[in-house]
Amino acid sequence: MELRFWCGKPGELRTETAHLIKHLxxxxxxxxxxxxxxxxxxxxxxxxxxxxxxxxxxxxxxxxGLLTVYTSGTTDQPKAIVKDFVLAFRSxxxxxxxxxxxxxxxxxxxxxxxxxxxxxLRTNAQLIVPASLEARDILLALPGASHISVTPSLFxxxxxxxxxxxxxxxxxxxxxxxxxxxxxxxxxxARAYWPSARITHVYASTEHGDICSVSDxxxxxxxxxxxxxxxxxxxxLLLNGQPTGDIWALRDGRYYFQGRVQxxxxxxxxxxFLSTVxxxxxxxxxxxxxxxxxxxxxxxxxxxxxxxxxTTAPGELAVELRKRLPKVAWPAKVDKVECVRLSEAGKxxxx
Amino acid sequence: MKSKEEIxxxxxxxxxxxxxxxxxxSSISDSDMLITGLGLDSLDYASVLLGMExxxxxxxxxxxxxxxxxxxxxxxxxxxxxxxxx
Numbered sequence: 001m002e003l004r005f006w007c008g009k010p011g012e013l014r015t016e017t018a019h020l021i022k023h024l025x026x027x028x029x030x031x032x033x034x035x036x037x038x039x040x041x042x043x044x045x046x047x048x049x050x051x052x053x054x055x056x057x058x059x060x061x062x063x064x065g066l067l068t069v070y071t072s073g074t075t076d077q078p079k080a081i082v083k084d085f086v087l088a089f090r091s092x093x094x095x096x097x098x099x100x101x102x103x104x105x106x107x108x109x110x111x112x113x114x115x116x117x118x119x120x121l122r123t124n125a126q127l128i129v130p131a132s133l134e135a136r137d138i139l140l141a142l143p144g145a146s147h148i149s150v151t152p153s154l155f156x157x158x159x160x161x162x163x164x165x166x167x168x169x170x171x172x173x174x175x176x177x178x179x180x181x182x183x184x185x186x187x188x189x190a191r192a193y194w195p196s197a198r199i200t201h202v203y204a205s206t207e208h209g210d211i212c213s214v215s216d217x218x219x220x221x222x223x224x225x226x227x228x229x230x231x232x233x234x235x236x237l238l239l240n241g242q243p244t245g246d247i248w249a250l251r252d253g254r255y256y257f258q259g260r261v262q263x264x265x266x267x268x269x270x271x272x273f274l275s276t277v278x279x280x281x282x283x284x285x286x287x288x289x290x291x292x293x294x295x296x297x298x299x300x301x302x303x304x305x306x307x308x309x310x311t312t313a314p315g316e317l318a319v320e321l322r323k324r325l326p327k328v329a330w331p332a333k334v335d336k337v338e339c340v341r342l343s344e345a346g347k348x349x350x351x
Numbered sequence: 352m353k354s355k356e357e358i359x360x361x362x363x364x365x366x367x368x369x370x371x372x373x374x375x376x377s378s379i380s381d382s383d384m385l386i387t388g389l390g391l392d393s394l395d396y397a398s399v400l401l402g403m404e405x406x407x408x409x410x411x412x413x414x415x416x417x418x419x420x421x422x423x424x425x426x427x428x429x430x431x432x433x434x435x436x437x
Contacts, residue, residue, distance in 0.1 A: 268393065298411040299397040299418065319371055332369075332398035333405070 002033045002064070014129045017108045017117075024067075024114070025121055028089045032064035035085075037109040069111050071206045081111070081206050088209065089118055096123030100173070103128045103145035105138055105154060110345060111206035112179055116149055133346070135161040142170050151179035152186045154346035156289045159189070160309060167193050176213075177201040180347050181257040183279050184219040191217060208239050220254035236261060247273065263350065265294035265302045270328040277304055277331060278348065280324045286312035289340040291348050292331065306331035309340050352435050353407060358428045365402040366424075369395050381425040388423075399427075409434050 004023065020037075027033050067085040092115075102120050104127055106113035120127045130141035135157045142148070142158075143166065150158070155177065158167060172194045177186065182201035190199050202213040203221065212225055230238045235247045235258060247258040259273025266272075277292035289309040294302040308317065314334040322330055341349040353361075363376035366389060374389055385391050391399065404411055411434055421430050 268397075295401060296410075296413075297397045297401060298413045298416065299400055300393060303394075303397055303401055305401075315371070322371070327392075327394055330394070330398075332394075332401045 002031075004033065004035050013108075013132055017104065017127075017129045020108050021117055021121070021127070024085065024117060027065055027067070027085050028118075028121060030065075030086070034064050034066040034068075036068040037114075038070065067114065069109065069114060069206060071111075083111075089122065092118050092122055093210065094119055094123075096120075096125050098124045098126075099146075100125035101128055101144060101146045102126065103138065103141055103148045104130065105133065105148065105150045105346065106179075107133060107344060111209075112149075112204075112345070115204070115210070133344075139166045142166055145170070146172060147174040147176075148172060149176035149178060151346040152177050152182050153180055153289065153340075153342050153348050155186060155190065157342060157346075160288055170194075172197045175199045178204055179345060181275065181279065182219060183282050185283050187217055187219060205244065207242070208244065211239065218254070220251075220256040221248075223250060223253045223255065226255055234261075265292075265304045267297075267302055267304065267328040268300035272304055272329045274304070277306060277321070277325065277329050280321055280329075281306060281308055281317065283324070284312060284317060284320045286310045287317065289348075291340045293350075295332070297332075303332040304329060305333040305335070307335045307337045307340060309337060312336075353432070355428050355432050358403075358407075358431050359424065361406055362399070362403060362424060362428055362431070365399050365406070366391070368402065369398045379424060381423070381428075383424050384422050385424060385427060386422065403431055407431060407435055409437075412437070 023033065023035060027035070065084060065086040067083045067088075068080050069083065071079050071081060096119060100123065102116060102125055104113065104116060106116060108114065108117060117127065119125070125147075128141050128144050130137040135154070138154075139158060139162055175190050175194060175197050177190075177199075178201070187199060187201070190197070198215055199217060200213050200215040202210060204210045212221055214221055214225070216222070230241075231248065232238065232243070235249055237244045237246050237248055243261075245261045247261060248255045249258050257275065259275035263274045264271045265274060274292040274294070278290045281287050281290035281292070287308050287310040290306060291308070292304055292306045295305045297303045306321075314336050318331065318334045321334070343349045359381060360376075363379045366379060366385075367374055367376040369391070370389075379389065383389050385396060385399075400411060409431075416430075421427050
């Protein structure tokens with residue numbers, strides 16, 4: 001068995017992706033090869049020695065066909081997940097045609113990127129790789145695509161960056177949102193851009209793979225899709241008995257994402273999901289990107305603070321949020337910023 | 352270090368901000384009680400403290416503070432002034 005360890009370099013996205021595709025294709029065809037993929041951002045590479053160290057060659061022995069990827073570490077230290085790539089390749093669902101042209105918007109070393117590459121390989125479709133995963137490069141490559149899979153935060157970033165109206169001119173057949181909750185406002189915006197596209201939002205994780213997809217233009221997951229799923233008393237979804245860290249609430253026949261277990265502010269003993277505050281902000285006209293975070297408070301433990309990009313004035317946003325959120329979730333501070341930071345996985349930065 | 356007068360002026364602005372303008376800074380007096388007079392609850396009070404912490408560039412200690420003794424605008428200004436030098 002041959003084991004290859006890769007840690008790509010920034011600026012070489014196309015070359016690295018081409019290498020990766022070649023090897024993934026070989027594994028899918030039965031080559032006795034396993035891969036360990038380290039992320040290629042500077043921050044990740046700086047931490048690489050902590051995660052992998054010199055033991056990497058000894059930590060992942062075994063038969064060929066294994067793929068070791070790292071979680072994005074949005075809320076915690078990234079952790080290695082070992083996948084049977086051949087099994088994942090064969091069991092991957094979703095239809096496609098060779099004429100489909102998917103635009104890569106995810107780090108190909110992460111599961112989201114691998115998942116897209118796998119779909120492209122399985123359906124013999126085409127993959128368009130931008131020069132980098134920066135919004136401007138993605139916009140430059142977008143006109144050649146017919147299909148795109150993107151995080152809601154990156155989609156908003158594309159809208160904010162799109163000064164020449166690329167999004168409105170591109171005719172997409174498929175738009176898939178993943179990695180974060182797709183709010184109704186995101187789905188509506190995408191529909192306004194691409195009236196005839198199939199718009200899907202997926203719930204997936206590096207640990208559990210693809211879990212669920214929805215294409216009815218509505219936020220949340222229909223109850224019937226999750227009949228038989230097990231939740232804790234707090235609403236955390238369990239998959240195969242394992243906690244997912246994601247809290248859901250059932251309302252009017254649909255499951256709505258409440259937030260991550262770790263992404264909570266403890267305000268005077270009350271748990272406030274930061275995602276709930278962000279979703280409320282993003283539902284307000286003029287707010288294009290939002291990040292809620294906990295700040296320490298001597299009096300009540302923690303308070304919620306919010307930063308956002310958009311045209312709404314902070315005072316107006318604060319007033320609107322007070323109408324939509326319980327008092328414990330009211331941001332104690334609302335700041336308009338030039339740019340809400342996204343993680344290298346294209347999600348709202350949490351660290 | 353900010354003077355008590357500067358802290359009082361800013362404190363009243365922050366209270367106005369937290370109350371979204373329902374309490375105007377100009378109508379708040381130094382002797383007004385934050386909770387019983389201005390109608391702040393513990394979350395409002397915490398938000399006012401956060402605003403003042405950030406403005407003063409300080410971090411208020413979590414222990415050893417008797418909040419019951421800090422009831423008026425003036426008392427809070429005194430407390431914050433002392434926290435600056437801590």
